[in-house]
Amino acid sequence: MKSPLTIALLLTSCIGAHAADLPNPLNDVDFLWNGTPDPKLYELGRSLFFDPVLSGNQNIACATCHDPARGTGDGVALSIGEGGSGFGPERVTQDGVIGRVPRNAQPLYNIGARAYTSMFHDGRLELDHMGGFPSRLRSPAKEQLPEGLDNALTAQAMFPVLSAVEMAGQPGENPVADAVSKRDFKQAWRLLAGRLAANPDYAQQFVTAFGDIEAADDIRFDHAATAIAAFETAAFRSDWSRFDARLAGWPMTADEEAGLDLFYGKAGCSSCHSGPLLTDHRFHAIAVPQIGPGKDQGSDGSYAAHSGYPHRVEDQGRFNVTGEQADLYAFRTPSLRNVALTGPWGHNGAFASLEDMVRHHLDAVASLASYTPAELPPLDAVIQPVRSRTGVSYLALSPMQRGAYDLRDIWVHSSERLRNEIARANTLAPVNLSDEEVSSILAFLKTLTDPTAVDRSYLVPTVLPSGLPPQPGHDDACLTDVPSLAGERVLPGKAEELPEPRCDGRGDKTRR
Ligand code: HEC
Ligand code: HEC
Incomplete structure (x- = not known):
């Protein structure tokens, strides 16, 4: 009788495709x-x-x-x-908050x-x-x-x-x-x-x-x-995950297998999403639209001039760490393990659907141009510090202040100039994929879900x-x-x- 390992090896030799590009499975020592x-x-x-x-x-x-x-x-x-109080999408501001966390919580x-x-x-x-x-x-x-x-x-x-x-x-x-x-x-x-x-x-x-x-x-x-x-x-x-099973030689469905071929081949995904964690651990600018208040970075003063708040609205990503022009708006390639479970996607959760996130990669600059900002969790009460000689106290923003405050969430995307800067930094080349090919890639991405992680x-x-x-x-x-x-x-x-x-x-x- 053949051992499971021999069967697995036989199966691999039938599947064959891009075996050389596939990473080694993860091990304890990793x-x-x-x-x-x-x-x-x-x-x-x-x-x-x-x-x-x-x-x-x-x-x-x-x-x-x-x-x-x-x-x-x-x-x-x-x-x-x-x-805040409550959890997940149910979470609301119980006490007044000073603002939003500017980036998506990483998996x-x-x-x-x-x-x-x-x-x-x-x-x-x-x-x-x-x-x-x-x-x-x-x-x-x-x-x-x-x-x-x-x-x-x-x-x-x-x-x-x-x-x-x-x-x-x-x-x-x-x-x-x-x-x-x-x-x-x-x-x-x-x-x-x-x-x-x-x-x-x-x-x-x-x-x-x-x-x-x-x-x-x-x-x-x-x-x-x-x-x-x-x-x-x-x-x-x-x-x-079933991807891990695939690495050990077990086959996937024809659709998933087609997605894997595209991912490691024509679609070019594995040039950045490489290795057993599906990330190169490097930083790339791929023109993900900005939503949210940003990281108080950049030199643009238009929001401050308009609102009276001395707040800069950009999130310039890796650039703020290295000061290298090539790192403007670059973010670390995320691991795609369990990616179907980890939405919304992008460094600020700009994409609420995995398909939209994947399609963004097909023509990042066009996707940025046609993007409609995603909804953010409502902040019921926003407070600001009021300093006096006796110390600091916090007051809720008046409705007028609140209007000016909230504009920061969409300021960058609404500004053609700032949007163009994100587009100019983009390094992701467009790739032509049919709807069927996109759907195969999505089927492949779902094999990265580990059922024990759900x-x-x-x-x-x-x-x-x-x-x-x-x-x-x-x-x-x-x-x-x-x-x-x-x-x-x-x-x-x-x-x-x-x-x-x-x-x-x-x-x-x-x-x-
Ligand atoms: C209010 C929400 C929030 C809380 C509380 C929080 N995190 Fe996070 N976590 C985030 C966000 C947002 C990021 C990404 C921040 C960034 O890139 O600037 C992050 C990033 C991380 C990362 C980096 C992951 C990576 O891929 O680089 C780790 C690890 C992490 N958090 C662990 C923790 C631990 C441990 C605690 C408690 C001590 C904690 N977090 C508390 C929201 C939170
Ligand atoms: C040039 C490098 C590069 C290539 C090629 C690339 N990606 Fe990405 N990908 C990234 C970076 C960087 C991000 C994060 C961008 C951000 O948040 O600003 C990302 C984000 C993602 C996300 C969202 C993950 C999350 O947790 O938010 C998915 C899904 C994804 N990529 C899938 C793909 C697929 C599928 C392909 C092939 C069609 C591909 N990528 C090709 C660099 C790349």
Whole structure:
């Protein structure tokens, strides 16, 4: 009798197409901790990832924006950060917020792969052994980033807590936000580590998980970041897709196979979406339209002149990191693993449909020109700081101020001059594909979905050491049926319908 491996090899030789271009499958050694961090570290990281205790006002967790039941994102183009309540598209501003998170929450599938040496859409955090920083990482925290962070993923977890709009909150609201507003990041991390140390349950877990922690006083925030990275590495690994089965030699349907041929051939997708993660980890300008408030970059003063707000509206992507003209409006090629689950698509969620995102690539400049801005989650109440001698207070914008404020979401796209700059930077050559070919590519992209990734809400803990409710809140039904982590790895071999997500993820809106 032939072994499954022999059968697989026979099948491969029949399929044949572009076998040379296909990547090798992912292996344990491709991941930090060789894919299996110490369970004590993993469990600690798991608590921290879902615990609002890490946010200044204790009202938002990492998982609020990186929901394991929503493609490790939040299902909206631009997240509502701290001050919001509810989850996913249901999330609303409960307290007034200062603004939107300017970019789409990135999916975290396989983010523990060693191949990730940079983080964020613009790679502003990256390994840099020559850069002269003690941490050997180049980042917005510059020399404040501590030494000894082992990898970019661990270093990344130091940052969301420093973002006023994401997790820290506004000056005057809490001491962490105060430290952040003075750019005293070390103090912000110290305060958060102090919070964890003051909790006997957490303190005990840190002592057990780390060799260099003997007592609560030894806990630093980079320990927390290490545990979070360990959790992300194991929890969000996702290489059980039918594409993985294909790499091991199992066939796909004729349509999917045609899509694969196009992807690795005529359509040219694999020149950027290459390797087992379907990304080259490099930065390319492909003229994705801008929606949202931008990153306060660029030299255009038209919005400020019109609105009276001293805010610049552009997001210039990689250019803001390197200053190289060639990097204008360039963003990191995203991994396409589980791409059918991770919409809206593009660095700012500009495309609500995967097909539109793919079609954008066929003629990026034309697509930019004909683009209609996608809807963004409504911000019910926007506040602004009012400084006086006694401190800072926050006032809701008047309807007139609000009108001028909201214009920033569509300013760049409405400006022919700014739109043309995005178009001029484009490096993606047009490609001619028939409707049938586009549909084959879409069929291929769906083989990148790992059925075990559709709903991982079993990762959400039921209780947290802090006593705060874990975020996102899910129906109880979602918390049962926990698959074994140590289970046999079986590759799904045949085309099956994906299971529907079981949870609607709707949280308790009154929770804060
Ligand atoms: C308010 C929503 C929000 C919260 C809360 C949040 N994130 Fe994110 N996350 C984002 C957004 C948006 C980006 C992309 C930012 C950019 O490119 O500028 C991102 C990017 C990342 C990345 C980079 C992925 C990549 O491919 O480079 C990682 C890792 C990550 N977040 C982990 C975390 C962790 C860990 C926490 C908690 C400590 C957290 N996030 C909290 C929204 C959020
Ligand atoms: C020149 C490099 C390049 C080529 C070639 C390319 N892409 Fe992309 N792709 C990118 C970059 C860069 C982005 C992110 C752009 C942004 O967000 O501004 C992207 C985004 C995407 C996304 C959205 C993913 C997400 O998570 O938001 C999909 C889907 C996609 N590409 C599919 C394809 C397909 C299919 C092809 C072939 C027809 C292709 N790409 C060819 C560079 C490329």
